[in-house]
Amino acid sequence: MKTRRLDNYGKINRDKILSFSWDKKNYKGFEGDTLASALLANNIGIVGRSFKYHRPRGIFSSGVEESGALVTIGSKDRRDPNVRATTQELYNGLEASGQNAFPNVNFDLAGINNYLGRFFAAGFYYKTFMGIPPLEWGKGTAIWMFFEKFIRKAAGMGSASGLPDPDTYEHAHDFCDLIVVGSGPAGVAAALEAAEKKLDVILVEQDSLIGGNQLAENDFDNSQIKNQLENLGIKIMTRTTAFGLYDNCVVGLLERVTDHISAPNVNIPRQRFWTIRAKHIIVGAGAIERHIAFNNNDIPGVMTVNASKHYLNRYGVLTGKRIVIATNNDSVYETAHQLSEAGANVTVLDSRTNFEIETNKSFEIRKGYVPYNINGSKKIDSLDISKNETINKSETINCDQVLLSGGWSPAVHLLSHRGVKPKWDYNNACFLPSDTKENITMVGSSRGLWNKNDCIASGIAGTTDALNRLGISKTNYFFPKPGGWKNPIQPLYEVKYKKSRSKSFVDYQHDVTTDDVRLAHREGFISVEHLKRYTTLGMANDQGKMGNIIGLSLMAELLNKEIPEVGTTVFRPPYTPVSIGALSGRNVGKHFRPLRVTPMHQWNIDHGAKMIEVGLYQRPWYYPKENETLSDSYIREASTVRKTVGICDVTSLGKIAIQGPDSTEFLNRIYSNGFSKLEVGKARYGIMLRDDGIVMDDGTSWRLAENEYFMTTSTGEAAKVMSWLEELLQTRWTDLNVNVTSVSEQWAGVSVAGPKSREVLNNCVDDSLVVTNNNLPFMGVTSTFLKGNIPCRIARISFSGELAFEVYVKSDFANTMMDLLWANAKKYDGCLYGLEALGALRVEKGHVTAAELDGRVTIDDVGLSKMASTKKSYIGSAMRKRGVLKNNDREILVGFFPTNLKETFNAGTIVCEKNNIKGQGIGRITSVTYSPELGHWIGLGFVKGGLDKWKDTNLVGADPVRNKQMNLKVVSPHMIDPKGERMYA
Amino acid sequence: MIRINCPYCGERDHSEFSYGGDATINYPSLDASEKEWTEAIFFRKNIKGFQFETWHHSNGCRMWLVVERSTVTHEIKSVKPCHPNLQKVAENNK
């Protein structure tokens, strides 16, 4: 093949020369080139190696359907694999390289795979490497695990850089009345008509230029169209692909902002991911020319006819010298004429015998002939042709290019995203879009219209349809009938090769041959969806845009059915690949999810806190001194709390204000324990169950006034509890007069715990009498002032088992409160403590948290039966004793000690009986800590039957993940101060 | 993307909302039997077509809404507040 640039053709800007590199060698192109056109202009024919067989591959198309010219663009952290050379605009300094080949695409050592074809036939992976059901973990699996990396390397695509993406991406949103996809004659006509009727219109075009397939015409100039569109206020988005349609006229767009610029401004994103909410969608996405399956139909130099027309008229590149065009339809003749005018020697093989076509006789037409076999390996040497009536090689034509047109497939993909099945049209041998009730209208050649005037008429009709459906007008309209060629198309999908083994490709990119389709049929994979998965037909990143119909027709023939009876695969978004970067937008790194910090976050850090994530919250984890490790630190902190006093930020707890005359009744219904007799000025620990009787959350509620409560929830369940309370009040108990308000952000909370906590608080409040044992007894609540006239709420609540208080101030006073408390705590050798020490203290005391309340346990399971009132009904009371929940072998909360007190264990350890160490055992350890008080490791967890059953038995803790095993003793979960004498002090 | 026309906030993406459940369930009284509660919380019709379901405008006005939505096409016929008093207000404001 000899491809070259012509002087008098194309719409490229010859004044602007761009240099680029291909496989490390430098070349030149022009502004307006794609990488593909520039490669062709430089006579580069081989641009890739195929997926399985490593056959040399060239450029098949000029657009998004490309399945041969997939290349890698850029280097280092900007290396972008599997880019279609046909849609990559050329820029100065562009670096591109071939992929899937070693050392390069011209000389590839793995080309040997070509001769090992039978090992790579359909279903090869499944047959060779999968375990044999039902023994899934069979021999095959082990073989696969060994060979996987070699095979993935041999049968593969380009590789990603593996480095963090240096580019930024953006999510953007817009609204409009009408979005038009595609700027061909139909789309433009629709947009103009709609804008004249005062609709707010967005016109989307995946190409850098508007015009659609008109860009392949030698006399096309889009400047006037562009002006018209702009003057009517239409928003034109080029380099933007509508990749998916979604419910309610939502369209997903990918805008490539800088992919065509050599040194983009770092302040603009590389790509934008648009969500457009439209009222109506018009799709004029065009049609895609199909190839024909015959032997060696993949040799570099094979291309679609329309692509060759694009290269000639848009890029000024003549793609061959001696060109054979093989067709079954009328669409090729203008191109044949133009190619011969441009200096090529052209022969047209038309499978049809009975047809009339006007030509100037500048090229030869062989009626009733089809392509049979290409001779050559890295380039086309000649083409064996056959009579269509009796398939066999009849003669050989010397040529350097074979252009194919097996018919056209309307791009029905976007409509298919909405679950609308296309219908087969026998006259035009293609799938046409079906009607839909949704506000989507298909226009132009994506509804099977082959000539320009019909396309324009359909665009106007499409907009009338939109106006009618939107209730703006009531105008009659009609769409032109599909078709538009003078002579009917003759279906031609495959020319069967007579020799035993053939390489007739259906899907170029995944190396699926006609033989693979037949093999799938023989082995029973006859449904389209099975065929697709077994052969991987249509599963590459071109998603079968060229090959799907050929595969279907082969299966139809094998099954003795018609194509529509075999079906069509459902197209799913995206239409063309969307980068992960665009999907994630700005939600990367630290911005991956929202960050919540407490109002004393900076105070905590300034005082040495190491932070940890708890849900979205950053909480103090531990406050190391000098060289302390995590465990040094938390052990010191927990000991200090037990000895003197500690201060801990507990702001992340959920906080809900409950107000209204029925508040008490409300709490009494949602908590399992009684709330009807809680006095003003007292708090109560409460447990909420779900409707099904399982524990939902625990927390406290403080009665501030007759009709006002302050509820705290766990950090993790705060949002869920809030929604739950709202649901109950708005849907179930609509007669209750209660208002709930989330005040989590409004209050900063701190726990002051330890035997010296009252003395510390005493020094911090205005009126020292308020915190005396009499005035603030255990579970007492008071609203008072910290020194400096800071209003606060104090409750005497303990999570650590020590004398302890929770103090809340308005968030703005958080730092002042911390300064005040910390200054006074230091006087008693107190400490700041974090989540790790908090955990140690609560495990020692046997308090449950999210690790235990995991959505599977009942009140009885966690040993809190006395919290389940028998005097009232509440949410979950009817269900908490149902069926399996009352079995007596349920796992019950217990404490664990290692038998040898010097040993340690981890959360997740499986508890087993000594002689039966397997499976799920009889229990599990959920939380562990070193206990400063007891001087050894302790754990909380569950065991079937609970303490009573196992208290004198030696059990085993199995921890296969960490390859550990230890002997265990089951103890009461209340491992220190079981009577609670300290809390009541 | 499903778009829900919240009576308080206007039409918004479904990502602002949280799905609740079947809006036609009459939850039994708290002292009802285990059998009645079992019926109410575990047995659901698998409707093909329009169904009434609750959605919480959790990232919006925090109202619980009854949405009449087709499980086949996602078409939404009506959106109302769950609370009957608020439904009346919404009706009167039409």
Ligand SMILES: [Zn+2]
């Ligand atoms: Zn709302």
